[in-house]
Every structure is written in C-alpha cells, then in structure tokens.
Amino acid sequence: MSYRRTILLVDDTPANLAVLNAILKEHYKLRIANNGQQALQLAERLPLPDLILLDVMMPDIDGFEVCRRLKNNPVTADIPVVFLTAKTQEIDEINGFGAGGADYIHKPLSPAIVQVRVRTHLEMQDLKNAIRLHNHELEDRVAQRTQELLKMQDATIMAMGVMAELRDEETGLHLKRTQEYMRILAAAVAEHPRFVSQLDADSIEWMAKSAPLHDIGKVGIPDLILHKPGRLTDEEFTIMKKHPEYGRNIILEVERILGEESQFLRYAREIAYGHQEKWDGTGYPQGAKGDEIPVSARLMAISDVYDALRNRRPYKAPFSHEMAMTIMLAGRGLHFDPDLIDGFARVAERFAAIAEQYADPDDEAINDMSVAANH
Numbered sequence: 192m193s194y195r196r197t198i199l200l201v202d203d204t205p206a207n208l209a210v211l212n213a214i215l216k217e218h219y220k221l222r223i224a225n226n227g228q229q230a231l232q233l234a235e236r237l238p239l240p241d242l243i244l245l246d247v248m249m250p251d252i253d254g255f256e257v258c259r260r261l262k263n264n265p266v267t268a269d270i271p272v273v274f275l276t277a278k279t280q281e282i283d284e285i286n287g288f289g290a291g292g293a294d295y296i297h298k299p300l301s302p303a304i305v306q307v308r309v310r311t312h313l314e315m316q317d318l319k320n321a322i323r324l325h326n327h328e329l330e331d332r333v334a335q336r337t338q339e340l341l342k343m344q345d346a347t348i349m350a351m352g353v354m355a356e357l358r359d360e361e362t363g364l365h366l367k368r369t370q371e372y373m374r375i376l377a378a379a380v381a382e383h384p385r386f387v388s389q390l391d392a393d394s395i396e397w398m399a400k401s402a403p404l405h406d407i408g409k410v411g412i413p414d415l416i417l418h419k420p421g422r423l424t425d426e427e428f429t430i431m432k433k434h435p436e437y438g439r440n441i442i443l444e445v446e447r448i449l450g451e452e453s454q455f456l457r458y459a460r461e462i463a464y465g466h467q468e469k470w471d472g473t474g475y476p477q478g479a480k481g482d483e484i485p486v487s488a489r490l491m492a493i494s495d496v497y498d499a500l501r502n503r504r505p506y507k508a509p510f511s512h513e514m515a516m517t518i519m520l521a522g523r524g525l526h527f528d529p530d531l532i533d534g535f536a537r538v539a540e541r542f543a544a545i546a547e548q549y550a551d552p553d554d555e556a557i558n559d560m561s562v563a564a565n566h
Contacts, residue, residue: 408438
C-alpha cells in the first residue's frame with residue numbers, strides 16, 4: 192500500500208470544504224479546519240501536513256495572518272501554503288506571497304486546477320526535502336572526512352616529530368608531554384594583557400599541534416653528537432646549535448611545496464626556530480631577546496626545558512618536580528619570559544601530573560623511588 196500524503200484544508204465555508212473534500216479525498220488524507228485558530232493547531236499535529244490549502248477571508252484570524260504564524264513557527268515553517276481566494280487584485284497576491292504563501296488558487300474552484308496545483312506543490316516539496324536530505328548527508332560526510340583528515344594530520348605531525356626524537360634517543364612520550372604542557376601553559380596565560388590578542392582558543396590549539404615539530408631539525412645533526420653521553424665540545428655544540436635553523440628550513444620547504452602559508456606551519460616554524468632562544472638574549476640561533484621571540488617559541492622553551500629536567504637524557508638522570516621547579520623559577524627574566532614563568536608556577540602541579548601520566552618507561556621506577564623518598 193502506497194503512502195498517502197496529508198493535506199490540511201482550511202475554509203470557514205462548509206460548501207467550499209465539501210468541494211475540496213470531493214476533489215482530493217480519493218488520493219490524499221485530509222484534515223479539515225473551519226477557522227484560523229483550529230488550522231494552527233492541526234498544522235502541528237503529527238504527522239505534519241505535506242500541504243496546506245488556506246482560505247484568505249476568515250473571521251478572527253484571516254489567512255494571511257495564519258500563514259505568517261505558520262512560517263514563524265519552526266515546526267510548520269517548511270509546510271507549503273496555497274491560498275484559496277475569490278480576490279483577484281494584484282495587491283492581494285502580493286500580500287499573500289509576502290506572508291509566505293507558495294501559490295494561489297482562485298475561486299470558484301476547478302477540480303482539474305486544484306488537482307494539478309496540489310500535485311505540483313507536493314512534487315516540489317519532495318524535491319526540496321530530497322535536496323535538504325542530500326545536503327545533510329554531504330555535511331555529515333564533509334564533517335567525517337574533516338575529522339579523518341585532522342586525525343591523519345595529527346598522526347603525521349607526531350610521526351615527523353618522533354622521527355627526530357628517536358635519533359635523539361627520546362620517545363614519542365616526550366612529544367606528548369610537551370604538547371600538553373604547551374596547551375596548559377598557553378591557556379593559563381591567555382587572559383594576560385600581554386598575550387590575550389595572541390592566545391585565542393584556535394591559536395592555542397594550533398600551537399599545541401605544532402609543538403611535536405620543535406626538534407625536527409635534529410634530523411640534520413650527526414648521531415655522534417646527538418648520542419654523546421658527556422658534555423659537547425665547543426665545536427660539537429656549534430653544530431648542535433644549527434638544529435633550529437634546520438627545522439625552520441624543513442618547514443619552509445613544506446610551505447614552498449604547498450605554495451602557501453598556514454597558521455599551523457607558521458607556529459611550527461616559529462617554534463622550531465625560536466625554542467632555544469632566551470629572554471635575556473643569550474640563546475641561539477639568533478640571540479633574540481624579549482618580545483623579539485615569538486610567544487609560541489617562548490611557551491615551547493618552558494615546556495621543553497621542564498621536560499628535559501624531569502626526564503633522563505644521555506648526559507643526566509631525571510630530576511624531581513621540586514628540583515625542576517627550583518631551576519625553572521631561577522630562570523625567570525633570564526631564560527624565560529617573566530609573565531610566562533609566573534603562569535607556569537600557577538599550573539606547575541598540572542605539569543607534574545602530565546609528567547607522571549606520560550612518564551618514559553625507564554623513568555617510572557625512578558619516579559616511584561623519588562616519591563617514596565619524599566615520604
């Protein structure tokens with residue numbers, strides 16, 4: 192049995208309703224209202240009407256006002272309304288279309304015209320619904336595809352970062368930790384007058400996503416230097432200090448291939464090139480100081496140094512959170528932006544929690560021993 196469409200008939204004259212009923216009852220389910228208030232109530236009844244045939248001249252609430260209320264109601268706004276009227280003045284049709292009507296059928300009613308107009312508007316409504324459904328499906332597909340691309344992007348970023356870190360005998364956990372430190376610290380200082388214009392929610396997220404690429408330039412450093420357990424010679428350190436420049440150049444090459452800049456790549460480039468700079472100008476590769484250093488790189492400097500202090504390196508054992516805090520705070524105004532290190536102090540316990548949550552496997556026993564010793 193095929194689905195029968197529902198039509199709401201609205202007219203205050205019983206004879207007109209009888210004519211419409213005779214014309215349409217064989218092919219459609221009909222609802223009948225003899226005044227505007229009843230029409231508004233029946234229009235909201237489920238299943239919603241597929242079409243409303245609406246008389247214009249009615250007492251209390253005329254057809255134009257009924258149509259306006261239907262169109263202002265989100266539940267009934269999409270139901271097409273066809274006016275039934277004996278009026279033939281142009282101004283009447285203008286008023287009807289202005290109220291949201293889809294068409295006019297003039298009285299006296301012709302069965303053939305009524306049937307054709309009803310069928311035409313139902314087909315048009317079917318087409319609109321099909322287009323609307325198709326658009327929703329496209330939106331869902333685009334949203335799903337966007338999420339897939341973002342996941343692929345995040346995985347690619349992390350993989351590129353791991354590629355560099357593995358050469359430095361570190362792990363992907365270092366990348367995860369510094370990424371979370373960046374996100375926490377940036378959010379903690381986002382309302383500060385110095386940073387509010389630079390640290391909106393989107394910028395913070397892009398900076399955090401960029402963080403794993405901070406040491407991508409280490410792919411250009413020889414293994415003998417990266418893996419050396421002792422202090423580097425001056426010559427070796429000179430080579431090591433080239434890794435920010437190498438990182439910047441790698442990202443510049445990515446931008447050249449893409450043919451355009453992006454917010455993500457800009458932050459990645461700033462972080463890779465500037466995370467070894469120091470607030471007092473004694474860092475490298477440029478010796479930039481103060482606000483000459485991009486805020487993204489200043490955030491990365493704090494995140495990277497804290498993580499280096501808390502975890503094992505070829506040249507040192509891991510430090511406790513308390514020892515790392517002492518060293519970090521001593522760098523206020525020297526190594527680190529004073530306002531950022533103050534923000535770090537406010538959220539330092541959250542840094543400690545991240546360090547424990549994503550601890551390198553070799554350091555978990557040491558961390559447990561440190562906790563036991565403190566008790």
